[in-house]
Amino acid sequence: MSEPTNAVVIGVGSMGRHHARVYSELPEVNLVGIHDVDEANAAEVARNHGTQAVDMETAIRAADVASIAVPTPYHYETAKQCIDGGVDVLVEKPFVADPDEGVELISRAENAGVTIQVGHIERFNPAIRTLSEIVSELDIIAIDAQRLGPPPEGRAVDVSAVMDLMIHDIDVLLSLVDDDISSVAAVGTRDNRYASASIEFDGGVVAGLTASRVTQEKVRKLSITAAECRVNVDYTNQSVEIHRHSMPEYIEDNGDLRYRHESIIERPTVENGEPLKNELRSFVRSAKNGSTPVVTGEDGLRVLEVAREIDGLASGPKEREVHLG
Helix, strand or coil, X not given: CCCCEEEEEECCCHHHHHHHHHHHHCCCEEEEEEECCCHHHHHHHHHHCCCCECCHXXXXXXXXXXXXXXXXXXXXXXXXXXXXXXXXXXXXXXXXXXXXXXXXXXXXXXXXXCCEEEECHHHHCHHHHHHHHHHCCCCEEEEEEEEECCCCXXXXXCCCHHHHHHHHHHHHHHHHCCCCEEEEEEEEECCCCEEEEEEEECCCCEEEEEEECCXXXXXXXXXXXXXXXXXXXXXXXXXXXXXEECCCEEEEECCEEEEECCEEEECCCCCCCCHHHHHHHHHHHHHHHCCCCCCCHHHHHHHHHHHHHHHHHHCCCCXXXXXXX
């Protein structure tokens, strides 16, 4: 039996609290500390999960791995301290505030022999794992994703819907389409709390992404139009449906000739599981074995660059000259 991995969580806001809970539930992990600038908050979370609140220096000294769930502007400095201390890090999305910071962290981690994984949790959604097994057999034409909902209760969101929500679908999209992006267009409204983007890839695949923090219905869906079928994914229900058309045929019914064209719906088996638990278990395994994580620093950096491009375009000037008739 191998020794358990010692983990700390740095930053226990809404997401960091879930990291602490999951680490405390994983048998292969010892949750050895919680760090937060709000010491009372850290103490409360630590008490709830049978560990202790610690300062940053103690956290780094005690940990084999760390989840970094502080606000994005502090990702770089926090990750740098951990990497310099030889601690493998899972950095919540977005990877960093500035792409140059991400480049430096990746280089620093390579030199230190440290693992970086970026917290794009939807890659670990069982429905997306099932979809990934299907995609290689498809001739993809288009991908559409919707990630909509009202403002979250009890959590302040000071970033656009692109950086808070659409970034998940950008990551999934880039993992499914192995081509370079040839063009990007985007529009937004309400300070980009609602934004739509169109992306075209060199290979001809087109994608439409919509994210909203002002829609009074929670939607988390993705669909793929392929030459062979249409695939629908519901992130929330963790379900996958494959729609195909059977060949049309004429049948005889009581002497009458009738036309029939049925749709066939396949529902692949999707294993149940909490995405965050899948994510942290995968991270711990990669850190322990020195294997490449599912979502690398380079992956996180590419997603960030595309998200920033979309966010900038969606925030751009809305005035244009229109000629009618």
